[in-house]
Every structure is written in structure tokens, then in C-alpha cells.
Amino acid sequence: xxxxxxxxxxxxxxxxxxxxxxxxxxxxxxxxxxxxxxxxxxxxxxxxxxxxxxxxxxxxxxxxxxxxxxxxxxxxxxxxxxxxxxxxxxxxxxxxxxxxxxxxxxxxxxxxxxxxxxxxxxxxxxxxxxxxxxxxxxxxxxxxxxxxxxxxxxxxxxxxxxxxxxxxxxxxxxxxxxxxxxxxxxxxxxxxxxxxxxxxxxxxxxxxxxxxxxxxxxxxxxxxxxxxxxxxxxxxxxxxxxxxxxxxxxxxxxxxxxxxxxxxxxxxxxxxxxxxxxxxxxxxxxxxxxxxxxxxxxxxxxxxxxxxxxxxxxxxxxx
Amino acid sequence: xxxxxxxxxxxxxxxxxxxxxxxxxxxxxxxxxxxxxxxxxxxxxxxxxxxxxxxxxxxxxxxxxxxxxxxxxxxxxxxxxxxxxxxxxxxxxxxxxxxxxxxxxxxxxxxxxxxxxxxxxxxxxxxxxxxxxxxxxxxxxxxxxxxxxxxxxxxxxxxxxxxxxxxxxxxxxxxxxxxxxxxxxxxxxxxxxxxxxxxxxxxxxxxxxxxxxxxxxxxxxxxxxxxxxxxxxxxxxxxxxxxxxxxxxxxxxxxxxxxxxxxxxxxxxxxxxxxxxxxxxxxxxxxxxxxxxxxxxxxxxxxx
Numbered sequence: 372x373x374x375x376x377x378x379x380x381x382x383x384x385x386x387x388x389x390x391x392x393x394x395x396x397x398x399x400x401x402x403x404x405x406x407x408x409x410x411x412x413x414x415x416x417x418x419x420x421x422x423x424x425x426x427x428x429x430x431x432x433x434x435x436x437x438x439x440x441x442x443x444x445x446x447x448x449x450x451x452x453x454x455x456x457x458x459x460x461x462x463x464x465x466x467x468x469x470x471x472x473x474x475x476x477x478x479x480x481x482x483x484x485x486x487x488x489x490x491x492x493x494x495x496x497x498x499x500x501x502x503x504x505x506x507x508x509x510x511x512x513x514x515x516x517x518x519x520x521x522x523x524x525x526x527x528x529x530x531x532x533x534x535x536x537x538x539x540x541x542x543x544x545x546x547x548x549x550x551x552x553x554x555x556x557x558x559x560x561x562x563x564x565x566x567x568x569x570x571x572x573x574x575x576x577x578x579x580x581x582x583x584x585x586x587x588x589x590x591x592x593x594x595x596x597x598x599x600x601x602x603x604x605x606x607x608x609x610x611x612x613x614x615x616x617x618x619x620x621x622x623x624x625x626x627x628x629x630x631x632x633x634x635x636x637x638x639x640x641x642x643x644x645x646x647x648x649x650x651x652x653x654x655x656x657x658x659x660x661x662x663x664x665x666x667x668x669x670x671x672x673x674x675x676x677x678x679x680x681x682x683x684x685x686x687x688x689x690x
Numbered sequence: 691x692x693x694x695x696x697x698x699x700x701x702x703x704x705x706x707x708x709x710x711x712x713x714x715x716x717x718x719x720x721x722x723x724x725x726x727x728x729x730x731x732x733x734x735x736x737x738x739x740x741x742x743x744x745x746x747x748x749x750x751x752x753x754x755x756x757x758x759x760x761x762x763x764x765x766x767x768x769x770x771x772x773x774x775x776x777x778x779x780x781x782x783x784x785x786x787x788x789x790x791x792x793x794x795x796x797x798x799x800x801x802x803x804x805x806x807x808x809x810x811x812x813x814x815x816x817x818x819x820x821x822x823x824x825x826x827x828x829x830x831x832x833x834x835x836x837x838x839x840x841x842x843x844x845x846x847x848x849x850x851x852x853x854x855x856x857x858x859x860x861x862x863x864x865x866x867x868x869x870x871x872x873x874x875x876x877x878x879x880x881x882x883x884x885x886x887x888x889x890x891x892x893x894x895x896x897x898x899x900x901x902x903x904x905x906x907x908x909x910x911x912x913x914x915x916x917x918x919x920x921x922x923x924x925x926x927x928x929x930x931x932x933x934x935x936x937x938x939x940x941x942x943x944x945x946x947x948x949x950x951x952x953x954x955x956x957x958x959x960x961x962x963x964x965x966x967x968x969x970x971x972x973x974x975x976x977x978x979x980x981x982x983x984x985x986x987x988x989x990x991x992x993x994x
Contacts, residue, residue, distance in 0.1 A: 528698060529698075530926060531926065531968045531971045531972050531975075532698065532926070532964060532967070532968045532971075533926040533927075533929040533930040533933075533964075533967045533968070533971060534926060534927070534930045535930035535931075535933045535934070536929075536930065536933070536948060536960075536963065536964040536967045536968075537964065539933070539948060539949070539951075539952040539960060540952075540957075540960045540961065540964055542952070543952045543955055543957065543960060544957065616818070620818070620820055623820040623822075624820055624821060624822065624934050627820065627822040627934060627937070627938075628933075628934065628937060628949060628952070629953070630952070640820065643820065643822075643823060644822065647822070647823070647826045658823075662819070662820075662823055665818070665819075665820060666815065666818045666819055669817075669818035670814050670815065670818045673814060673817070673818065674814075
């Protein structure tokens, strides 16, 4: 937290500060008077052009992947049919706007189809990671003491296990599927939100209003659910945005290692790793469109996350 | 911490659906084959006895079991590959730091100019590209189109042999460094910006210190602190990145070993490499902690 400029404080606040000398000032979650969270979030987008661009790109990509196939009909499930009725590795042209891949699948259609998987896994894995992380971090920080020590040591242990190694092991032990990938990626990504939320909780639980709830007989679960988590929501949302981007990248890496979703389904990573087999033959349409899709979505999510972070003044430690 | 990692790998080795024997021998193994496999590997003993034997072997002999595929001790397989991965990790992380720190400073000096925007855009782009794509594009443009570097990684069996073939080593190192550079330079920029708004910087400027003196003597050192923190935090990610990198370039390190183990369903080997990777992450974080004390004199460990 940046050192606060005393000039910004009103005399009353300065007085309060002197009275509190000795006790650490509560930090984090600065007071804001700009209305509800949703209005703050809207404000972010109104101010930051990059965030608008990012949000528009993400929404368009979601529309393309889910509504697109309703207007642009292609066969994306039967390899046999694709091999029989269309030419393989054909360049972009009138019949195939983005060409076909080595199985004869239409690439534009495949980007939509694979995009569904990639986006679903990305958002769902980030959701799981965030939910587990928030609960874990809030409980750990709220109870403190031995509970906190044990729970955080468990986080440390999993942090020491490099993600890809754990992912490789888990996808080998259990057969790969879309649901498993969501669980596995989510399960390796919950550590960062857990740490962040624990940190927030540690500062929030000593606040007067939290103590007031406890004095009035509010149970721990109520304090965590109604008072601590809503106050840490800024940190949580910012991190969740980055989680989606990271999950899409991790999925792409797994696809390259041959551990993406099994055929006939596909995801952007698996498509890209198919395409790069032809990197030396000049079949650029099998690489750049899908690579562009990944990069666009990930960059956009990062723009959104950065803007949210700046606006909500959340200090995060990102890799 | 080490104990926790050990426990995780032990638990993982026991959650294979249908048992380890099915995983190793395939779905068509006869009950007799499974029984003898379980007996040889001690899987028929009570769980606590297995844990005890596992720990005893691990602590006394660093025994990580035998590879299902090649029947060699996992320990030997890993130790023949580990030094090569460490070379790759060390070189690329050093390169990343050497490039990222000046880039970050350059962006701060030229903040809100074209240079700054271009570099920011570049780091966003690099960060958003899957590692293997960067590697393959580098191969395409620098090894296939222009024959600057070799396509494949050095295939020498020793560390010295690998270092003796720098043309082949450049691309794997560059690939692994690129994502790290993207993250580090962005972080360096924001951390320097933070530092430059602080009071002591204004004091230094007021005293009449030159611009470069303020930047390098006063700001840089504090800016570096957060980079060291970031370095410690990103070690697991760098070690993970090495798996993809080694697969792209066929670099004979521990990452490729892990990848092949995954393809072969070689669970003991996978768990062994995971265990060793976790240890290297722990050691790496310790090194970052020591660096911490070097960069920031306010942090001192066990001095009194």
C-alpha cells in the first residue's frame, strides 16, 4: 500500500490517526463513496477505453462461438464425413472462408466449436478456482491461529507443485474429458485467490463493524458470507478475470501436450497444436486464425482485469 | 513443506482408478498378473505399511520407485536429466531479468510516449501467446526461413555438450524467457512508477540530484524488491513452462521426461518428476528469499 500523503487527509482524520497511534491502521479496502459495486464497475468501463475494447471483444467472441454456428452451419463432429465431403488443408476461399484443416473440417466453424470448449473451460475453471479460493482464504483468515497455519501450509505445498506437472499427472491418472479439465485446472488455480482473500480477511476481521456483528451474536459463517466476502469482492473479481485468461492459456498448453479435450470435440489449444504440425508447409490458415482468437481473448481479459484493478485500487501480486 | 509434497505424491499414486496395476499393465491384464504386480510392488500390504516403506526408501536412499516403462530406477532417470533442465531454467531466467529490468526502466523514463505504448503492447501480446506458439514461430522464422539457429535443441548427453552447442540452445532459452520477460517488464514498470511517487524521491530531486542518479541510485533498488518477490512467485510457472518448451524443441531435460512419462502412463516416473520439480521450486524460492535480503537491507534473516 502506497504511503498516504498526509495532505490528503482532513483535520478530523488526522486527529483520529493520532488517537490511534500504536494500533496499526486498518489497510486495504479503501473507503469509497461512489455507490454500489455494479455502478463502480460500470464507471471503470466508462473511463477506460482499453477496458471497453476488451469487453466488446470478449462479448463478440462469445457471440461468435455460441450464436455463430446457428448462422454458419458446418459439420464439426463427424471426421468421416469431413474426410469424404471436403478437401483437406485447402486454403481460404469462397467455399471455406478460413480454409480447412488436416481432417477437412472447416476452420471458421471449428474456431466457433472449439471456442465453446475453451471459453467454457476457461470460465468454469476460473469460477471453481475462485469459489474454492474465496472460501478457503476467508475461513483461514477469519479463524486464524492453528486453523490458519494448517490451511496456509496446505496452500504452500500445492504452490510448490508446478501446475503442469500436477495437471499432467492428474490427466493421466484420470481419463481426460471436458469436465475433468475444468476440475483439474480449477483445482490447480485456487491457490492465488485463497492467499489474496486470506490477506483481505485478516485486515477486515478486526474492523469495528465485523466486531459489532459478533457482539450481536452473528455466527462466524454469517460474518464471512455477509461481511467479509462482499468487502473483498474487488480483489476477488479482479483475480477471477485474470484466472479466466490463465485457464485458457493453460488449456492451450495441455492441448499442445495432447491432453486437451478428446476427439471429436476440440478446443483452441488442440486446434493450434494440430495446425503447427504444418508450420513448415505454409498452411498459415491453420495457425494464425486460431492463434489470433486465443491472443485476442486473453489480451482482452487482461485489459479488463488491469482496468478493474486500477479502478478498485487493488494491489495484486501477479506473476 | 517437503513432507506435504511427499504426502501428495503418495496419495496421488493410490488414487488411480482400478489400482496402479491396471494403469501399468493395461486393461487386459489377467487377475494373476495383477496379483503378482501388486505383490512385487508391495501394493498388497496395508496402507500405513506402504507409506512407511515409501518414506523409508525416500529418506534413506532417495528411492522414487521404478519406471513402469523402462524398468530403470526413477531416481537415475531424473538425475541424468535434471542438470540439463537447470541449465535451461537458469539461462532463460537470467536472460529474462537482463532484458526485462532495463525494458521496464526504459518504459518509465519514456512513460506515456510511443516507445512505452509499443513495449506495453508487445508485452501484452507475448504474455497472451501460448508458449509453444512462440517457440514454433521462432523456429519458423529464425531456423527455417533464416538459418540462424538450429531447429532442434542440442542432443548432447552431458551439460558440457549442451553448452558447447550454443546455436541450438538459443531458441529454447529465448522461448522460455519471452513470457517471463513480458510479465517481468510490466511489473518492473509499475513498481518503478510506484517508487517514483514516493517522498524520498522528491527529496532526492529537491536536493538537486541528477535525473539518472535519482533513477538508478534511489529508485532502482526499491523497484527491484518487488521483482525479486515476483521471481520467487513465478518459479513454479517457469518450471511448468520448461515442460512445454522442452517438448517443442525436443530438449532432453526433465520436462520432456515428464511429458513422455505422461504419454506412456508411467505413473511412478510422473510422480518422481513432480516430486523433484516441487523440490526445485522450494529451493528456487529459498534462493529468491536470500536475494531478497541482498536487495533489501531492511530484511535480514537470523542475524541476531
